[in-house]
Amino acid sequence: MSISSASRRAGAGALPLLRRIGGALHRSFSSEPESAAAGYHVAGGPSFMRGAVFWEPGRPLTIEEFRMPRPKAGELLIKTKACGVCHSDLHVLKGELPFASPCVVGHEITGEVVDHGTHTPAEIINRFPVGSHVVGAFIMPCGNCFYCVKGQEDLCESFFAYNRAKGTLYDGETRLFLRSNGKPVYMYSMGGLAEYCVVPANALAVLPNSLPYTESAILGCAVFTAYGALRHAAEMRAGDSVAVIGVGGVGSSCLQIAKAFGASEIIAVDVLDEKLQSARTLGATHTVNAAKEDAVEKIKEITDGRGVDVAVEALGKALTFSQCAKSVRDGGKAVMIGLAATNVMGEVDITRLVRRQVKIIGSYGARARQDLPQIVKLAERGAFNLQNTISRKCKFEEANSAYEDLDHGKIVGRAVVEIMQ
Secondary structure (H helix, E strand, O other): OOOEHHHHHHHHHHHOOEEEOOOOEOOOOOOHHHHHHOOOOOOOOOOOOEEEEEOOOOOOOEEEEOOOOOOOOOEEEEEEEEEEEHHHHHHHOOOOOOOOOOOOOOOOEEEEEEOOOOOOOHHHHOOOOOOOEEEEEOOOOOOOOHHOOOHHHHHOOHHHHHHHHHHHOOOOOOOOEOOOOOOOOEEEEOOOEEEEEEHHHEEEEOOOOOOOOOHHHHHHHHHHHHHHHHHOOOOOOOEEEEEEEOOHHHHHHHHHHHOOOOOOOOEEEEEOHHHHHHHHHOOOOOOEEEEOOOHHHHHHHOOOOOOEEEEOOOOOHHHHHHHHHHHEEEEEEEOOOOOOOOOOOOOHHHHHHHHHHOOOEEOOOOHHHHHHHHHHHHHHHHOOHHHHOOOOEHHHHHHHHHHHHHHOOOOOOEEEEEEOO
């Protein structure tokens, strides 16, 4: 299915205040703020762009025309080159994670800097001059809150209070407004499934010319999430044994990070042989098809009956949560990175947790300012097989089909939407 051009439906987003439809939060539209004023355009460029809009669960994305989004102080306007297709977006599209709508999803991007917001500090302009190639992290830290100051940018209060809770940036406003009537459209992270997007400078890293736009899009979410899980949550050390349960886009990145960090054994667990075959090319030393054998027992068999030092759950299912917790050795770490539908609960053996010092840790991502440049360096060094991780490239108009195939398990690694050439 292709996205239909539907500018004529631009008014369809005018829904009642705080009305919930299929788990998605709809907001009534207020008068447009100053930032939405018509007339802003990139020097010598267009005054409008196209973006893919999510209206409500069960309704296809539609391509709409927007006024050119205007960056504010500390923000950059990016000409989007590629955007990854992620399960987190799919949760929003299916109404499994409530989010303000209408909105533009897409949070895994690469692109080119085309403008800086007024009053942006000179140090940011010098670091990201116009024309720079960049990659964006899906967690966009404010840099000023309690957690950011402590170096825990993955817990940024402003990101969760404004972007994830309201679909805005940190002044409480979106940067996306429909061209036809000026009505606001909300942003899942930067709203990357569009020809241009506004990104806070704290969430960006320079992408060297040696790294291609399309394949590098996954650095800002799939690899970023894997890096945070193994570097910070698991505090993985060389020689550790690692199991990854669910080896899709994020899980396959965990395999590669584990290999880069010197894991002794890397066990890939999934229910699809095709994904397990791919896992072998990405660093897995062992594979387990959980549809054909007991995953926990097999992991213990591979590790002489003990279990692994680190297990990572990358699906967000109650069953795989339990498998992850049971797969680690005494004193081991079970790291949960898969988002689940709202109110899904996981079970754990409390007595074993207490007696055997099993550690269960949640991890949402990495820390953009300190980690994203390191991730780029690893990619530049060849630590990741970006080519093999990307299993599909599609056009902007094919995004619906990509999300449908992701939902049906037809995408082995990661799909990436190529947007602007």
